[in-house]
Amino acid sequence: MSAAVEDVFKALAADRAARAEEKVPDLFAADSGRFAAFSASFEDLLLDFSKCSLTPATLGLLIDLARAAGVEGKRAAMFAGEHINITEDRAVLHTALRDRSASPFTVDGQDVRADVADVLARMGAFAEGIRTGALKGWTGKPITDIVNIGIGGSDLGPVMATIALGPYHHGPRAHYVSNVDGAHLYDTIAELDPASTLFIVASKTFTTQETMANAASAREWIVEALGEAAVANHFAAVSTALDKVSAFGIAPGRVFGFWDWVGGRYSVWSAIGLPVMIAVGAENFGRFLDGGHAMDEHFRSTPLEKNLPVLLGLVGIWHREICGYATRAVIPYDQHLARLPAYLQQLDMESNGKHVTLDGKTVAHDTGPVVWGEPGTNGQHAFFQLIHQGTSPIPVEFLIAAHGHGEEKVAGLKRQHAMLIANCLAQSEALMRGRTLEEAKAQLIAAGRDEETAERIAPHRVFTGSRPSVTVAYEKLDPYTLGRLIALYEHRVFVEGAIWNINSFDQWGVELGKELANTLLPAVESGVAPASLSTSAAGLLHHLVRK
Numbered sequence: 073m074s075a076a077v078e079d080v081f082k083a084l085a086a087d088r089a090a091r092a093e094e095k096v097p098d099l100f101a102a103d104s105g106r107f108a109a110f111s112a113s114f115e116d117l118l119l120d121f122s123k124c125s126l127t128p129a130t131l132g133l134l135i136d137l138a139r140a141a142g143v144e145g146k147r148a149a150m151f152a153g154e155h156i157n158i159t160e161d162r163a164v165l166h167t168a169l170r171d172r173s174a175s176p177f178t179v180d181g182q183d184v185r186a187d188v189a190d191v192l193a194r195m196g197a198f199a200e201g202i203r204t205g206a207l208k209g210w211t212g213k214p215i216t217d218i219v220n221i222g223i224g225g226s227d228l229g230p231v232m233a234t235i236a237l238g239p240y241h242h243g244p245r246a247h248y249v250s251n252v253d254g255a256h257l258y259d260t261i262a263e264l265d266p267a268s269t270l271f272i273v274a275s276k277t278f279t280t281q282e283t284m285a286n287a288a289s290a291r292e293w294i295v296e297a298l299g300e301a302a303v304a305n306h307f308a309a310v311s312t313a314l315d316k317v318s319a320f321g322i323a324p325g326r327v328f329g330f331w332d333w334v335g336g337r338y339s340v341w342s343a344i345g346l347p348v349m350i351a352v353g354a355e356n357f358g359r360f361l362d363g364g365h366a367m368d369e370h371f372r373s374t375p376l377e378k379n380l381p382v383l384l385g386l387v388g389i390w391h392r393e394i395c396g397y398a399t400r401a402v403i404p405y406d407q408h409l410a411r412l413p414a415y416l417q418q419l420d421m422e423s424n425g426k427h428v429t430l431d432g433k434t435v436a437h438d439t440g441p442v443v444w445g446e447p448g449t450n451g452q453h454a455f456f457q458l459i460h461q462g463t464s465p466i467p468v469e470f471l472i473a474a475h476g477h478g479e480e481k482v483a484g485l486k487r488q489h490a491m492l493i494a495n496c497l498a499q500s501e502a503l504m505r506g507r508t509l510e511e512a513k514a515q516l517i518a519a520g521r522d523e524e525t526a527e528r529i530a531p532h533r534v535f536t537g538s539r540p541s542v543t544v545a546y547e548k549l550d551p552y553t554l555g556r557l558i559a560l561y562e563h564r565v566f567v568e569g570a571i572w573n574i575n576s577f578d579q580w581g582v583e584l585g586k587e588l589a590n591t592l593l594p595a596v597e598s599g600v601a602p603a604s605l606s607t608s609a610a611g612l613l614h615h616l617v618r619k
């Protein structure tokens with residue numbers, strides 16, 4: 073980390089220490105323009121971060137930090153196709169997947185835009201064929217169910233987007249199988265008719281153990297029911313490893329490629345999004361891409377002070393690095409975003425859960441936080457107790473739409489959406505305001521409790537307040553907005569990684585466990601533990617595998 077960056081970090085730490093006793097409600101009381109000063113918007117998307125413990129001076133320092141860390145230059149390098157993923161020597165160009173302009177853009181000798189457009193057109197034709205019934209199953213039945221077999225980035229993005237775009241889903245039913253636990257595949261296909269089921273095997277590498285095992289079992293299920301020749305009609309594949317796909321026996325016309333410059337957790341915009349496109353149609357998928365591209369342009373061209381991904385990233389750095397908060401909760405008050413927290417877990421934690429800087433030195437600072445969450449209002453009745461009164465503050469990121477879906481069809485839904493908004497705003501307000509001991513006591517007395525009881529119970533009803541949250545508000549969760557939201561979070565992760573000077577685009581941390589699993593499989597199958605195993609692993613193995 074450069075001396076300039078270290079200097080700004082020190083200044084931020086000093087700012088935090090000097091304001092240790094400061095309360096956020098007092099900041100609001102002192103400045104009626106606080107909301108305007110600590111919020112920014114892009115189209116109908118609003119980011120409110122005024123409930124975090126920032127002053128104009130702090131925000132100025134955070135912007136200095138972004139400049140000192142070279143965020144702008146690193147951003148330009150990413151968009152230009154430089155090999156910023158240095159450990160894998162790859163460009164990082166998921167942004168090219170959502171740029172539908174026609175002008176050529178050559179990276180490593182490849183006209184990226186032409187290739188992307190070509191695959192997108194093939195996906196569109198295939199998706200429409202399945203949706204209209206023109207492409208049928210082996211026995212002539214139309215396809216009613218698609219099953220995506222993939223894991224990690226080859227699963228979480230499409231699942232999240234399919235659920236998010238539920239109101240736009242007019243195609244075959246979409247199912248997702250990821251876990252190597254056979255129960256996942258079995259429970260899914262138990263409900264299905266092989267003659268009207270299409271499997272999409274989605275794997276960037278086409279070597280991932282879970283996906284390959286599930287794909288092989290799915291293939292057996294089809295062959296058993298319909299015969300070997302039926303495989304051509306009931307399978308499609310998405311991968312960068314086209315040679316491996318052809319060895320699996322999937323017809324070339326049903327294989328959709330992407331490229332090594334698309335990271336797995338950034339791949340929902342590529343052919344990995346095929347199940348989403350089949351579910352919602354090529355036009356809606358195109359709007360999703362357009363939303364992502366619009367956010368790219370915003371990220372690229374908006375001054376740092378008004379740039380949503382930059383501000384969200386800086387707030388993240390403030391909480392993780394300066395305040396030392398180890399986790400961040402993502403709470404969408406939007407049931408259609410139920411899988412957003414899981415999606416963001418991979419995006420954020422696989423990208424920024426790193427312990428060395430770009431030059432291989434141990435980081436001097438904390439890096440990515442634990443990301444977790446559930447939709448509101450459900451979370452309120454589960455874990456919000458700890459967020460309000462637990463001992464460690466947890467920054468919360470709320471997401472909320474001005475309008476829900478279906479309000480025009482079911483009268484009561486408009487009111488329910490009003491309740492949803494009220495709950496969302498109430499939570500962030502309660503976290504920020506808190507309740508003092510005196511207030512708690514006065515409330516109890518007003519409710520008719522005697523002095524002694526009020527004195528005894530009041531401490532339990534105290535909220536420290538000043539608990540940070542940001543709110544992302546938007547008009548309605550349509551495909552374009554989903555695209556903007558996902559790209560917003562992608563670039564936020566980029567900004568944080570750029571400041572920490574880490575490689576946000578590799579994932580060596582998942583390799584060791586994979587290697588050991590491969591070594592252990594023969595031991596599990598034979599029941600004989602190799603001498604190299606710890607006594608713990610050997611003991612567990614013997615407990616589980618009793619011959």
Ligand SMILES: O=P(O)(O)OC[C@H]1O[C@](O)(CO)[C@@H](O)[C@@H]1O
Nearest residue numbers: 224225226275276277280336582
């Ligand atoms: O698409 P693949 O190659 O099957 O990989 C699946 C996932 O596995 C990972 O490599 C991590 O285990 C992710 O980065 C990736 O999204």
